[in-house]
Amino acid sequence: MSTEMQNEAEIFRGTTDGKTTFRDARSVRGTPKKGLPAFVLGEELAEMARSDPRIVVATADLASANRTNDFRDVHPDRFVNFGIAEKNMITAAAGMASCGLIPYVATFASFCAILGAEQIRTDCAYPRMPVRVIGTHSGMSMGFYGSSHHALEDLGMLRVMADLTVICATDANHLRAVLRKSVDHPGAMYIRLGRGRDPVVYDSVPDLKIGRAIRLQEGLDLTLIATGSVVRATLDAAATLEAEDGLSVRVVDMHTISPLDRAEIQAAAEDTGRILTIEEHNITGGLGSAVAEVLVDLPRVPFRRHGVPDRYVEIGPPAALYAQYRLDAPGIAEVAREFCSAFTQRS
Amino acid sequence: MRSNVSLPVLEERAKFIRTETVRLTRIAGAGHYSSTFSCAEILSALYYSQMRIEPANPSWADRDRFVMSKGHAAIGLYPVLADLGYFDPSELDTYTRLGSNYGDHPDMKKVRGLDFSSGSLGHGLSVGVGMALAGRITGRDYRTYVMLGDGELSEGQIWEAVNSAGHLKLGHLVILLDRNGLSIDGHTEDVMTIEPVQDRFASFGWDVQRVDGHDLSAILDAFVRLPQGTTGKPQAIVFDTIKGRGVRRMEMSLDWHVGNLVGEDYDDVMTELEAGLQPYNPEHAE
Numbered sequence: 075m076s077t078e079m080q081n082e083a084e085i086f087r088g089t090t091d092g093k094t095t096f097r098d099a100r101s102v103r104g105t106p107k108k109g110l111p112a113f114v115l116g117e118e119l120a121e122m123a124r125s126d127p128r129i130v131v132a133t134a135d136l137a138s139a140n141r142t143n144d145f146r147d148v149h150p151d152r153f154v155n156f157g158i159a160e161k162n163m164i165t166a167a168a169g170m171a172s173c174g175l176i177p178y179v180a181t182f183a184s185f186c187a188i189l190g191a192e193q194i195r196t197d198c199a200y201p202r203m204p205v206r207v208i209g210t211h212s213g214m215s216m217g218f219y220g221s222s223h224h225a226l227e228d229l230g231m232l233r234v235m236a237d238l239t240v241i242c243a244t245d246a247n248h249l250r251a252v253l254r255k256s257v258d259h260p261g262a263m264y265i266r267l268g269r270g271r272d273p274v275v276y277d278s279v280p281d282l283k284i285g286r287a288i289r290l291q292e293g294l295d296l297t298l299i300a301t302g303s304v305v306r307a308t309l310d311a312a313a314t315l316e317a318e319d320g321l322s323v324r325v326v327d328m329h330t331i332s333p334l335d336r337a338e339i340q341a342a343a344e345d346t347g348r349i350l351t352i353e354e355h356n357i358t359g360g361l362g363s364a365v366a367e368v369l370v371d372l373p374r375v376p377f378r379r380h381g382v383p384d385r386y387v388e389i390g391p392p393a394a395l396y397a398q399y400r401l402d403a404p405g406i407a408e409v410a411r412e413f414c415s416a417f418t419q420r421s
Numbered sequence: 422m423r424s425n426v427s428l429p430v431l432e433e434r435a436k437f438i439r440t441e442t443v444r445l446t447r448i449a450g451a452g453h454y455s456s457t458f459s460c461a462e463i464l465s466a467l468y469y470s471q472m473r474i475e476p477a478n479p480s481w482a483d484r485d486r487f488v489m490s491k492g493h494a495a496i497g498l499y500p501v502l503a504d505l506g507y508f509d510p511s512e513l514d515t516y517t518r519l520g521s522n523y524g525d526h527p528d529m530k531k532v533r534g535l536d537f538s539s540g541s542l543g544h545g546l547s548v549g550v551g552m553a554l555a556g557r558i559t560g561r562d563y564r565t566y567v568m569l570g571d572g573e574l575s576e577g578q579i580w581e582a583v584n585s586a587g588h589l590k591l592g593h594l595v596i597l598l599d600r601n602g603l604s605i606d607g608h609t610e611d612v613m614t615i616e617p618v619q620d621r622f623a624s625f626g627w628d629v630q631r632v633d634g635h636d637l638s639a640i641l642d643a644f645v646r647l648p649q650g651t652t653g654k655p656q657a658i659v660f661d662t663i664k665g666r667g668v669r670r671m672e673m674s675l676d677w678h679v680g681n682l683v684g685e686d687y688d689d690v691m692t693e694l695e696a697g698l699q700p701y702n703p704e705h706a707e
Contacts, residue, residue, distance in 0.1 A: 130558060152558055154589070162547045162581035169551020172529075172537055174482065175558065177551075192541065193578075197548065201529050201538045 113270050114246045115208065116144030118253050119178055123149050126257060130170060134160045134181040140210045141270075142180050160185045164193040164207060171203035176257060182216070183209025183225035183266060191231050198262035199238040206256050208265045212242075213303055213354030214382065214399075215269035217392035225266075226382050230359020232264050233332040239263040239284060240332040242302030245275045248329065251282035259284055268303040268354075269392070275305050275327070285330045287338040293324030296414060297342035298406075300352040301328045301361045307396075308352050310403035315410055323410075331364055339368045348376045350413050352406055354396075357381040376417035380409045426470045431637045432697065434501070435465040439667050439694050441500035441513070446681060449517035449525070455665035455677045457497035459601035459634070460568060463660055464494075466640040467566060467597070468501045476506040479534045485563050486536045486552045490545020491570035491599060495527035498535075507534030543576025545569065546596065550582050553594040553651075562651055568597045572604030575613045580625075587626030592653030596622070599634065601664035605678050622657040634660025635698065667698055 116131070123129040123145070132154040137143040146153040156163040160181055167177035179186070187194070187209045198205040209228060216223040233240050243249035243265060256263055280288060287299075290309060300308035305327050312323040324346055326338060342349050349369070351362040362379025369377055382399050396402045400409055438461040446452030468474075472485040489498055496516075503510040508522075515521035522531035526540030537548045549567035556563050573579060586594050600618065602609060609615045619629045630646060632639040643658050665671030668690050671680075682690050 154554060156581075156585055157588075159581035159585065161578045162550065162585055165544050165547030165578070166551035166554065166582070166585070169488075169537065169548035169553075170555040170558075171551070172548070173486075173552055173555035173559065175555050193544065193547075196538075196541045197544055 113141050114249060115180065115210070115253075115267070116141040116146070118250050120145045120148040122253065122257065123152060126176075128174060128176045129257070130154070130175050130177045132156055132163050132167060132177060132179045134158055134163050134185065136181050136210075139182075140180045140208070160190045161193050164190045164205070165197045167205045167207075168193075168197035168201065168203040171198075171205050172201070176204050176206070178206045178208060178253075180208035180210060182223060183212035183228050184216075184223050187212075187225055187228035187232055187264060187266075194232065194238065194262065194264065195235050199235045202237050202261040204259070204261065206263045206265060208267060210267045211269045212266045213268065214387050214395050215303065215354070215392050217395060218389050220389060221386040224387070226354070226356045226387075227359065228264070228266060229331050229353070229355050229361065230363065233359075233364060237261050238332065239330065240266070241284065241330050242266045243268075244302060244305045244327055244329055245272050247274075247276040247279045248282070248327075250279045252284075252329070254279075255282050255284055266302055272303050273306040275309065282329075285333045285335060287335040288327040288329065289338070290325040290327055291323070294322040294346055296321055296348045296350065296410065297324040297326060297346045298350050298352060298410065299326045299328050299339070299342065299361065299365060301331065303354045304352050304401055304406070307401065307403040307406055311406035311410060314403065314407040319411065319414075321414065328361060328365075331361060334364050334368065336368050339365055340372060343369060343372050343375045348414065348417055350377075350410055351379050351381075352401070353381045354401055355381050356384055358384050376413070378409075378413045380406065428637050431462070431465045431469055434469050434504075435461040435637070436694060436697060437504065438464055438497045438500060440691060442496050443682060443687065443690055443694065445496050445499070445513060445516045447683070447687060448514070451679055451681050452496050453493040453525070453678065454668070454680055455603075455671045455674065456491060456570065456599075456601070457494045458666045458668065458671065459662040459664045460491075460494055460599040460660075461497060461667065462635050462637050462640060463568070463597055463599065463662075464497055464501060466637055466644065468505065470641060471644045472566070473563065474505075476502075476534065479507055482559075483561050483563055486549070486565040488537050488545045488548050488552070488565070488567045489527060489539050490548075490567050491542070491573060492526040492539030492545075494568070494570075494599075495523075495525065495539070498527065499523050499532065502532065502534040505534070508532075542570065542573035543578045546579050546582035546586075549594050550586050550589070550591060553586070553591040554589065556593060557591075557651055562593065564593045564595055564647075566595045566597055568599060570604075571598060571600045571602065571609050571615055571618075572612070574598075574615050574618070583622065583625045583627070586655040590626075590652045591655045592648060593651040594655045595647060596627075596655070596657040598657060598659045599662055600659050601662040603664040603673065603675060603678075605675075607675060618659055622659075626654055627657045628654045629657045629659060631659040631661065634662035635666055663701055666701070667694055669693065669699075669702075672701060673703070
């Protein structure tokens with residue numbers, strides 16, 4: 075079995091040869107998982123729950139894939155596996171929340187955000203229940219598992235719901251910050267994760283404010299606004315643009331999609347003019363659309379959205395798909411160059 | 422509460438639920454008469470006799486919970502909550518008017534004493550599963566009652582919840598099934614099969630009782646048979662009821678799921694309700 079195949083098999087408990095267990099696969103590959111977002115999920119929640127009896131965790135037959143089993147091992151009385159029944163899980167979480175608990179319910183983004191969208195709206199957001207729905211393996215990070223397992227529409231579907239906070243975790247330390255801030259955050263939340271191998275952006279747990287973007291680096295010629303899984307690649311693309319094109323590039327981590335940090339977008343428009351958004355999401359309805367809704371009320375600046383075209387993507391490994399859709403660092407740099415060429419820098 | 426309220430008092434409260442439903446519907450110009458009439462006795466017995474509640478303290482952590490999964494019967498629940506003292510009954514005069522706290526489907530953020538919002542059918546039992554789980558996790562012995570309509574048993578999420586409650590042994594979770602026989606488009610067995618509903622619940626690990634849902638004595642007896650304790654088999658009570666019960670023109674009629682009585686019809690129906698339940702004559706049914 076190739077390393078890549080081994081990696082792909084790890085998503086589920088079993089593996090492609092039907093013999094190796096999930097944990098065995100980790101040891102065979104020998105790559106430490108600590109520090110990658112999905113893999114700190116259960117550990118961080120377990121730590122938080124030591125001092126907060128309100129925290130409960132549930133999943134829908136994916137405790138291994140999203141590592142909520144790390145929570146289960148520490149707090150078995152506060153963990154529920156609902157089986158493959160996501161709607162029941164999300165609504166039951168709302169019922170628990172109505173009794174004073176703070177439930178974190180995790181499964182693949184395609185099966186909580188898309189399958190469970192009505193439960194999120196009607197049972198969590200509308201009654202303002204403090205349910206934290208955690209969508210792991212979002213975007214097209216499930217690669218060749220196919221479009222049934224992708225979630226390239228979740229941000230668009232959920233950001234239009236009132237009283238629902240929508241956040242994309244950037245990396246492991248950022249996820250820790252999001253989780254810690256989420257405990258007493260009012261109302262329901264959707265927390266979008268990648269597949270648990272997102273590269274490091276934050277060397278330590280950032281001082282996070284929900285609804286406030288993080289400006290990762292200053293710049294004067296162009297602002298790249300990215301979210302979640304593509305922030306690292308965007309930073310790398312910015313470095314390339316600075317080194318090879320002499321551009322001064324501002325990079326913003328727009329982790330909170332709703333409520334959106336309008337002030338940061340306005341500042342980018344005023345300070346740098348050109349704005350390019352980058353997201354692992356359908357080009358319609360996600361971060362780019364949200365930023366456009368802010369910009370349309372401001373004096374016009376050059377603006378472009380970069381994401382996945384409005385179609386179901388090809389079969390392929392994640393890395394190949396990111397390259398195909400220019401969501402890796404070279405691809406983002408290329409898109410940014412095209413954008414800057416089309417809109418030459420103001421004097 | 423769980424008090425020994427006499428049957429005549431409970432009958433009077435069931436009548437009150439029906440007359441208030443007729444009164445409030447006239448304010449709105451449309452309302453769910455027949456779905457509310459079918460569960461009037463169940464609501465009366467539950468709220469005035471069975472549930473452990475303190476209306477002066479609606480957020481009491483140890484209170485029994487109630488989820489009106491068939492949210493369209495909220496029009497019969499609001500008067501009960503007001504009558505018990507959760508809010509001023511005069512607030513109901515605003516029913517469905519702009520800015521009112523009281524709409525056709527209930528909003529827990531607006532209605533004092535309401536344990537959860539509802540309206541989208543098929544969700545309520547999952548809410549109850551969560552409430553029952555929370556009771557277990559927090560070490561409280563309250564019961565969670567969920568009133569289901571029979572039509573909503575076609576929703577898949579109901580069976581996710583039924584299955585999980587059996588698996589998790591939520592013995593303090595109680596389904597109150599208003600088996601009134603009709604959904605909007607016809608008899609439930611014509612629209613989508615529900616029977617044998619007792620066997621269906623039992624096969625998921627539930628204890629099931631089946632009683633006449635308009636016989637207050639039978640309803641109270643069914644409540645008495647509910648076991649104590651928070652673990653064990655979850656409990657389902659199938660209440661055989663008559664949609665529209667109490668108003669002859671509405672009994673088992675497909676025309677009155679949503680309606681509005683005006684003029685003499687309004688007065689006639691109020692008079693009929695004031696006289697109390699008359700023997701049901703199935704010849705009037707469709």
